[in-house]
Amino acid sequence: MLTIKGVSYHVSSNRCLFDNVSLKIDNEIVGLSGNSGIGKTTLAKLIARIIPLETGSIHVEKSDAKSNPIQLIWQHPEQAVNPKWRIKRILLEAGEIDSDLLKKCGIKKDWLTRFPHQLSGGELQRVCIARCLISKPRVIIADEITTMLDGLSQVDIWELLIIYVKQNKVPMLVISHDEALLNRICDRMINFQKIVDLEKK
Amino acid sequence: MKKWIPIKLIVPILLILVLYIVAIIIEQKELAIDLNQKNTAPSLTHLFGTDWLGRDMLIRTWQGLSVSLTIGIVTAFCSTIIALLMAVVAGANKKFDRIVRWMIDLFLSLPHLVTLLLITFTLGGGVKGLMIGLIVTHWTSLARVLRVEVFQLNNSEFIQASRQFGKNYIWIVWHHFLPHLYPQIIIGAILIFPHAILHEAAVTFLGFGLSTDQPAIGIILSESMSYLSAGYWWLAFFPGLFLLSITLTFQYMGKQVHRVMERNDRYDSGVNN
Ligand SMILES: Nc1ncnc2c1ncn2[C@@H]1O[C@H](COP(=O)(O)OP(=O)(O)O)[C@@H](O)[C@H]1O
Ligand SMILES: [Mg+2]
Numbered sequence: 001m002l003t004i005k006g007v008s009y010h011v012s013s014n015r016c017l018f019d020n021v022s023l024k025i026d027n028e029i030v031g032l033s034g035n036s037g038i039g040k041t042t043l044a045k046l047i048a049r050i051i052p053l054e055t056g057s058i059h060v061e062k063s064d065a066k067s068n069p070i071q072l073i074w075q076h077p078e079q080a081v082n083p084k085w086r087i088k089r090i091l092l093e094a095g096e097i098d099s100d101l102l103k104k105c106g107i108k109k110d111w112l113t114r115f116p117h118q119l120s121g122g123e124l125q126r127v128c129i130a131r132c133l134i135s136k137p138r139v140i141i142a143d144e145i146t147t148m149l150d151g152l153s154q155v156d157i158w159e160l161l162i163i164y165v166k167q168n169k170v171p172m173l174v175i176s177h178d179e180a181l182l183n184r185i186c187d188r189m190i191n192f193q194k195i196v197d198l199e200k201k
Numbered sequence: 202m203k204k205w206i207p208i209k210l211i212v213p214i215l216l217i218l219v220l221y222i223v224a225i226i227i228e229q230k231e232l233a234i235d236l237n238q239k240n241t242a243p244s245l246t247h248l249f250g251t252d253w254l255g256r257d258m259l260i261r262t263w264q265g266l267s268v269s270l271t272i273g274i275v276t277a278f279c280s281t282i283i284a285l286l287m288a289v290v291a292g293a294n295k296k297f298d299r300i301v302r303w304m305i306d307l308f309l310s311l312p313h314l315v316t317l318l319l320i321t322f323t324l325g326g327g328v329k330g331l332m333i334g335l336i337v338t339h340w341t342s343l344a345r346v347l348r349v350e351v352f353q354l355n356n357s358e359f360i361q362a363s364r365q366f367g368k369n370y371i372w373i374v375w376h377h378f379l380p381h382l383y384p385q386i387i388i389g390a391i392l393i394f395p396h397a398i399l400h401e402a403a404v405t406f407l408g409f410g411l412s413t414d415q416p417a418i419g420i421i422l423s424e425s426m427s428y429l430s431a432g433y434w435w436l437a438f439f440p441g442l443f444l445l446s447i448t449l450t451f452q453y454m455g456k457q458v459h460r461v462m463e464r465n466d467r468y469d470s471g472v473n474n
Contacts, residue, residue: 048365050361050364050365065367066366066367067365067366067367068365068366068367071365072362072365074358074362076358079357079358079359080358080359080362081359081362082359082377084380084381093363093366093368094366095366131362131366135365135366
């Protein structure tokens with residue numbers, strides 16, 4: 001379970017991106033929609049503690065792993081991995097490689113010795129997803145993870161993620177500007193625009 | 202994928218290596234003083250001519266080179282280490298970054314040679330004083346380059362991801378930063394080299410650096426000044442030319458290393474796949 005209370009973010013001292021945002025996610029898949037530039041990625045980074053919190057609090061079930069219990073999967077997989085590392089080393093950074101998990105993520109054995117540029121965008125995003133799952137997250141935030149991919153890869157990736165989170169009871173926040181996609185995969189939807197407007201009133 | 206080293210890079214490396222090894226060997230040799238042969242112009246027996254004591258100027262110049270190259274190597278190595286440490290410290294947090302930036306700006310705003318003279322003079326000259334002076338004044342430009350690189354890496358997504366997996370800063374520096382920075386580090390070190398040699402010669406020439414019994418090129422140049430008016434041009438011309446050639450060789454080597462690394466980088470990023 002993930003609880004977010006009163007989180008705000010200021011781009012500059014007089015421009016507030018969003019103010020006092022609160023969210024609660026149980027073991028469910030929640031979609032967060034909203035136009036580009038509204039601050040979805042910023043919120044995701046705040047939740048994952050990649051940017052320090054200005055105000056408010058974030059609560060999540062403690063985990064004994066070394067990794068952050070809240071894991072973000074990024075929009076551009078080629079930027080989220082070290083271009084000079086082989087896939088095996090990229091995966092090992094998150095923890096021990098579990099071959100069963102790799103199979104579930106559709107990662108082929110011979111990818112492990114390749115460099116990131118030797119995989120397609122969809123294949124590399126699978127690697128990023130596998131890396132995220134290896135770290136045993138308690139919450140997953142998927143920020144536009146299939147926006148750059150073709151339709152077929154999109155379907156495959158969502159299928160494997162949905163199976164994983166349902167089986168392991170991991171809450172997942174899916175961020176996208178594509179409401180049709182969110183409608184298909186999410187248990188519940190939140191419109192970020194409405195949250196922001198509500199707070200501004 | 203074959204990573205050959207081009208001949209254009211091997212030649213300058215070999216050249217400097219041979220020069221240096223020969224210089225170390227002949228450094229021990231006491232030069233014969235032959236007063237019958239003093240101040241002779243360049244000839245086949247004495248290619249660079251002889252000085253006021255009849256010593257062969259080619260040998261003297263070559264011996265001077267050994268001191269210069271040693272100082273160059275030590276300075277380049279130490280300055281590079283300092284530059285790297287500064288960049289890494291700056292990347293640790295915002296406060297350290299401000300301090301490092303302040304130090305870089307301070308050293309860059311002071312005239313290079315003046316700072317060098319001041320430090321060397323304060324430390325009482327000699328090899329030690331000169332070396333410390335050189336090291337303290339030569340880390341800044343590389344540090345500035347590396348600081349920006351570290352800053353960009355720190356903000357890149359794969360480093361943020363690494364932190365998400367619980368890796369600490371030292372681990373990230375070792376496993377992510379160094380492999381990314383090493384081309385810049387090597388090229389930076391090679392380019393510090395000629396700078397250090399020229400500055401060493403300049404400070405020594407001005408009389409603040411090495412003592413006169415050291416066979417340094419700076420010493421040879423400053424001594425020869427008093428003989429120039431007598432028309433003994435070769436006393437300064439050949440040692441000066443030698444020094445200049447070494448400097449240019451290093452510049453050239455830096456450029457070639459840069460080319461090789463860029464090429465390897467192109468292979469790595471798969472453009473030529
Ligand atoms: N550090 C920052 N400095 C200035 N502007 C920022 C910064 N971070 C985000 N922004 C601005 O915040 C807005 C929201 O960005 P983002 O969170 O990426 O939106 P979304 O993911 O919804 O498209 C953008 O207009 C962006 O320019
Ligand atoms: Mg975004």
